[in-house]
Amino acid sequence: MNFHWRDGNRLQLLENGEEFFPAVFEAIAAAEKEVLLETFIFFKDKVGQELQQTLIAAAERGVSVDVTVDGYGSADLDGDFAAAMARAGVRVHVFDPGKRVLGKRLNVFRRMHRKIVVVDGDLAFIGGINFSADHLGDFGPAAKQDYALRVEGPVVHDIHRFSLANITATSTHRRWWHRRQRTQSNGFVGVSRGEARALFVTRDNNDHSNDIEQHYLQAIRDARSRLLIANAYFFPGYRVLREIRNAARRGVRVRLILQGEPDMPIAKFGARMLYNYLMRDGVEIHEYCRRPLHGKVALADYEWSTVGSSNLDPLSLSLNLEANLIIRDHTFNRQLHENLDRLLQQDCRRIPLERIIRGYWWRAPLAFIIFHFLRHFPQWVGLLPAHKPRLQLLDPAPLEPSPAPLQREQQ
Numbered sequence: 298m299n300f301h302w303r304d305g306n307r308l309q310l311l312e313n314g315e316e317f318f319p320a321v322f323e324a325i326a327a328a329e330k331e332v333l334l335e336t337f338i339f340f341k342d343k344v345g346q347e348l349q350q351t352l353i354a355a356a357e358r359g360v361s362v363d364v365t366v367d368g369y370g371s372a373d374l375d376g377d378f379a380a381a382m383a384r385a386g387v388r389v390h391v392f393d394p395g396k397r398v399l400g401k402r403l404n405v406f407r408r409m410h411r412k413i414v415v416v417d418g419d420l421a422f423i424g425g426i427n428f429s430a431d432h433l434g435d436f437g438p439a440a441k442q443d444y445a446l447r448v449e450g451p452v453v454h455d456i457h458r459f460s461l462a463n464i465t466a467t468s469t470h471r472r473w474w475h476r477r478q479r480t481q482s483n484g485f486v487g488v489s490r491g492e493a494r495a496l497f498v499t500r501d502n503n504d505h506s507n508d509i510e511q512h513y514l515q516a517i518r519d520a521r522s523r524l525l526i527a528n529a530y531f532f533p534g535y536r537v538l539r540e541i542r543n544a545a546r547r548g549v550r551v552r553l554i555l556q557g558e559p560d561m562p563i564a565k566f567g568a569r570m571l572y573n574y575l576m577r578d579g580v581e582i583h584e585y586c587r588r589p590l591h592g593k594v595a596l597a598d599y600e601w602s603t604v605g606s607s608n609l610d611p612l613s614l615s616l617n618l619e620a621n622l623i624i625r626d627h628t629f630n631r632q633l634h635e636n637l638d639r640l641l642q643q644d645c646r647r648i649p650l651e652r653i654i655r656g657y658w659w660r661a662p663l664a665f666i667i668f669h670f671l672r673h674f675p676q677w678v679g680l681l682p683a684h685k686p687r688l689q690l691l692d693p694a695p696l697e698p699s700p701a702p703l704q705r706e707q708q
Contacts, residue, residue: 298459300497306450307491308622308629310604311424312636314432317445318344324416325351331361333415333460337370337408337606338427341378348428349382356386363387363464365688367409368394370427379691389691390464392618407502410617412445412606413460421448421456423497423622425529425593425606432591439560441591442640446604446622450490455497459620464688493626500607500619509607509621510614514540516597520549526595527554527585527637530561530608531568537609538571545579554637554645557584560591576650587644593621594633602630 311317325332332355339345356362364382366374368391383389392409414422424445426432434440448456500509510533517524517540524544531553545551553575555568572582593613596602605621607613624630 298462298499300455300459302494302496302625303451303455304494305489305491306448306452306493306495308493308495308624308626309447310629310632310636311422311426311445311447313434313441313443314344314426314430315434317422317424317426317432318347318428320447321414321422322347322351324414324420324422325355328355328360328416330417331415332417333363333413333457333464335365335409335411335413335460335463336428337367337410337412338429339364339366339371339374340427340429341373341375342430344428344430344433345378349378352382352387353385356382363390365390365392365409365464367392368689369408370410380693383691383693388464390688391691392688394689408612408617410606410613411499411620413456413620415453415457415460418457419449419453421453422446423448423456423606423620424604425591438558438588441560441589442585442587443591444594444604444636448495448622450493450495451488452495452497452622456620459497459499493624493629495625496623498605498621498623500614500617502616502618507614509605509619510534510537512603512621512623513537513595513609516595516601516603517541517544519601520544520597522549522598523634524549524551524595524597525554525634525637526552526609527590527592527640528595528609529556529589529591529593530610530613531555532571532611533609533614534611538574541580542575542578545575550581551579552581552583552641554583554585554590554592554640556590557586557646558589560589572648576648582648583641583645584648585640585645594637596630596633596637598630600625600627600630602626602633604633 309320311320332352334352339348352362352364364387366389371391379389393407412422412424412426422445424443426443426445430436431439432441432443496512498508498512499505500507513533514536517537524541526541541551541553576582593606593608594602594604602624603621604624605619607617607619607621613619
């Protein structure tokens with residue numbers, strides 16, 4: 298499925314769960330026809346319970362509701378909790394549910410990592426925020442810093458079409474003409490809601506395996522003044538690293554906001570293996586230290602920006618199913634820059650080059666090994682026995698109780 302640049306969109310940057318959750322719940326509560334929701338994580342906590350009740354209420358008043366969760370990221374959803382939605386008419390789809398072996402999930406790669414909500418075909422949300430309480434400040438020191446977008450305008454048609462296509466195959470109980478009617482219900486297309494130009498971009502393991510990476514590469518190559526990337530899991534391939542370094546060499550002010558208080562220490566360790574390579578050519582690296590960084594946003598110069606679910610690491614760039622919105626708009630670029638610059642000034646520490654050079658002699662061989670391991674990691678994973686990712690429609694009957702929760706990467 299190919300998408301095109303759409304003019305006339307209205308975008309609102311949403312920071313953390315405090316802004317994201319109320320906006321999504323309000324939109325679902327006002328839905329008249331349809332709700333499509335995809336998320337990597339749907340936890341049975343206070344956020345998940347409010348979402349559950351909001352979805353059930355929508356379904357009970359006749360709204361068509363489809364929820365897709367990842368079988369790994371949301372593996373521990375309680376059976377009765379999910380079945381309550383199914384009994385109310387919410388169609389709950391589980392991406393690649395798989396089977397446990399000795400209580401462990403084995404198909405941990407190629408996850409459905411997108412975070413998308415579409416309401417009535419004319420309002421969408423996209424970004425990196427999961428439906429879990431750890432995206433709220435009152436969660437404590439482990440609360441995540443993250444971003445999402447509220448989107449209105451023609452680009453929502455592309456997001457809607459994509460999300461609908463992903464669940465149509467499992468909705469066998471619907472008559473084909475009902476599905477066709479929903480797919481073609483696009484009367485809003487062409488209606489301008491704002492001034493922003495936007496492009497919906499996805500990554501899959503078929504025809505769009507590197508689309509998001511290509512947009513990053515082009516933006517970095519085109520940058521002439523400033524480049525600011527805030528990314529939670531930063532370990533891109535050599536091409537991205539080289540273009541970031543080259544941008545700094547030609548005079549672009551390049552600033553990276555990376556994890557200083559990570560939810561996964563290995564993410565910080567891996568990123569630091571790259572610091573010397575980047576900083577010796579002028580790249581500024583700042584570590585966000587207030588709480589774990591979970592954002593996946595970037596901007597280049599004064600027009601280009603992106604917000605989405607894709608990290609800059611081997612999982613997101615080569616294995617997971619991801620979705621980003623690419624934006625060309627001066628106003629939004631300025632808003633995102635002001636937000637990230639505030640983070641830099643208030644909650645980040647800049648890493649000095651002298652600190653990285655000191656002791657680099659012993660880190661260099663390790664950095665070389667780690668870099669090349671992760672560089673080839675996706676290809677090696679591809680050699681494992683293949684399975685065909687699928688969606689499974691949840692039966693309304695309660696499921697068997699789940700085993701003890703697994704420790705998972707919360708991306």
